[in-house]
Amino acid sequence: MKKIHIVIFGIGNVGSTLIDQINKAKSRLRREQSIDVHIPIVANSRLVFFEDNSMTNTWECDFSRFSNPYQMDEIIQYINEKKYDHVIAVDATASSDFVQHYNALIQNGFHIVSANKIANTLALDFYDALRQNLKDNNKKFLYETNVGAGLPIIETVRNVYNSGDTISKIRGVFSGSLSYMFNKFSSEDVPFSEVLSKAEALGLTEPDAREDLSGNDVARKLLILARELNLKVEFQQIHIESLVPKQLNGKTSLNQFKSRIKELDQPFGERKLSLQKDQVLRYIGELNVADETLEVKLVSEEKESALGQLKGSDSLFEIFTEAYGDQPLVIQGAGAGKEVTARGLLSDIIKLSNQLH
Ligand SMILES: NC(=O)C1=CN([C@@H]2O[C@H](COP(=O)(O)OP(=O)(O)OC[C@H]3O[C@@H](n4cnc5c(N)ncnc54)[C@H](OP(=O)(O)O)[C@@H]3O)[C@@H](O)[C@H]2O)C=CC1
Numbered sequence: 001m002k003k004i005h006i007v008i009f010g011i012g013n014v015g016s017t018l019i020d021q022i023n024k025a026k027s028r029l030r031r032e033q034s035i036d037v038h039i040p041i042v043a044n045s046r047l048v049f050f051e052d053n054s055m056t057n058t059w060e061c062d063f064s065r066f067s068n069p070y071q072m073d074e075i076i077q078y079i080n081e082k083k084y085d086h087v088i089a090v091d092a093t094a095s096s097d098f099v100q101h102y103n104a105l106i107q108n109g110f111h112i113v114s115a116n117k118i119a120n121t122l123a124l125d126f127y128d129a130l131r132q133n134l135k136d137n138n139k140k141f142l143y144e145t146n147v148g149a150g151l152p153i154i155e156t157v158r159n160v161y162n163s164g165d166t167i168s169k170i171r172g173v174f175s176g177s178l179s180y181m182f183n184k185f186s187s188e189d190v191p192f193s194e195v196l197s198k199a200e201a202l203g204l205t206e207p208d209a210r211e212d213l214s215g216n217d218v219a220r221k222l223l224i225l226a227r228e229l230n231l232k233v234e235f236q237q238i239h240i241e242s243l244v245p246k247q248l249n250g251k252t253s254l255n256q257f258k259s260r261i262k263e264l265d266q267p268f269g270e271r272k273l274s275l276q277k278d279q280v281l282r283y284i285g286e287l288n289v290a291d292e293t294l295e296v297k298l299v300s301e302e303k304e305s306a307l308g309q310l311k312g313s314d315s316l317f318e319i320f321t322e323a324y325g326d327q328p329l330v331i332q333g334a335g336a337g338k339e340v341t342a343r344g345l346l347s348d349i350i351k352l353s354n355q356l357h
């Protein structure tokens with residue numbers, strides 16, 4: 001039996017769902033894969049719970065009764081003292097501060113599984129140094145959920161690339177939350193602000209929904225895929241059409257933005273009115289490999305087209321390669337949501353565990 005110790009950072013939509021999924025999968029993982037998953041530490045942005053402190057019935061109860069403010073050093077020290085063989089830090093935050101701890105975690109024996117896209121989209125210096133650090137310390141970093149949530153996008157792109165096929169373009173609807181919003185907005189008579197609130201309540205958006213609407217989240221996914229193809233591109237090179245109206249862009253706090261979301265209704269209403277019958281709005285990402293251009297934009301699509309017929313929070317990725325010719329390799333399915341994202345993290349945890357000896 002291989003014992004895997006998981007430290008979970010971030011217990012919002014995705015992190016808390018992951019803990020529930022692990023608890024449910026535990027006995028099957030022991031029985032079928034000889035993997036014993038154990039969660040000794042759970043943390044949010046301010047508080048940490050160490051299992052030694054107490055154990056009641058549920059982790060939520062333990063966390064709310066026995067958690068304390070923390071510094072990262074305490075967590076690293078706790079793990080070091082336990083002398084565990086295999087430790088995985090799961091990043092279920094959206095924090096740019098948290099990723100600054102990755103290198104220290106790796107140097108202290110942690111592997112990393114992440115839903116957070118930030119580490120892979122900082123400057124190339126950081127990106128390359130992180131990979132060197134992983135190599136030097138013989139540690140692994142898995143992040144399939146960075147693109148398409150639970151969909152197998154990164155692995156597929158990597159497999160196609162490693163097989164020697166030439167990828168010329170990747171195009172599609174990269175955002176599950178915006179897919180949901182535009183599906184609902186295009187087909188129902190509701191103001192955009194209402195659709196946005198619903199998407200937030202369903203846990204489909206980023207913790208700060210401006211990251212979705214500004215195009216930053218789609219741009220990050222494009223950049224992550226471009227870097228998987230060994231393109232040396234930076235975030236600043238991406239052409240992004242932001243959907244956040246100028247008066248709300250950059251100058252508002254998150255709370256101010258939330259109190260003013262009705263200001264989105266008019267510009268989106270006008271955009272909808274400009275659509276022809278049988279057209280829908282789609283927010284797409286496009287990576288052209290040959291000229292290294294990355295673009296994020298809002299387009300009108302025919303309802304019957306591949307992008308136009310998407311339902312719910314579906315994402316769709318078209319991967320154009322030499323071997324596949326004119327008809328791209330297509331991956332479609334829910335591209336956001338806590339259940340599918342947590343499943344993607346759990347799948348990375350199991351994949352990683354199977355590589356450890
Ligand atoms: N929702 C989805 O469909 C998908 C999400 N993802 C990614 O998953 C990640 C989590 O998303 P989601 O669960 O929806 O977000 P939530 O806002 O629901 O949860 C974020 C959690 O991270 C914690 N946190 C923030 N900063 C830190 C920190 N420095 N150290 C430890 N914990 C911290 C927050 O704590 P506190 O409450 O104290 O602020 C909170 O518990 C994001 O990176 C997102 O991009 C990826 C694919 C799909």
Ligand SMILES: N[C@@H](CC=O)C(=O)O
Pocket residue numbers: 146148149174175176177178204205206212217335336337
């Ligand atoms: N906000 C993201 C969630 C996953 O990354 C999306 O809409 O796809």
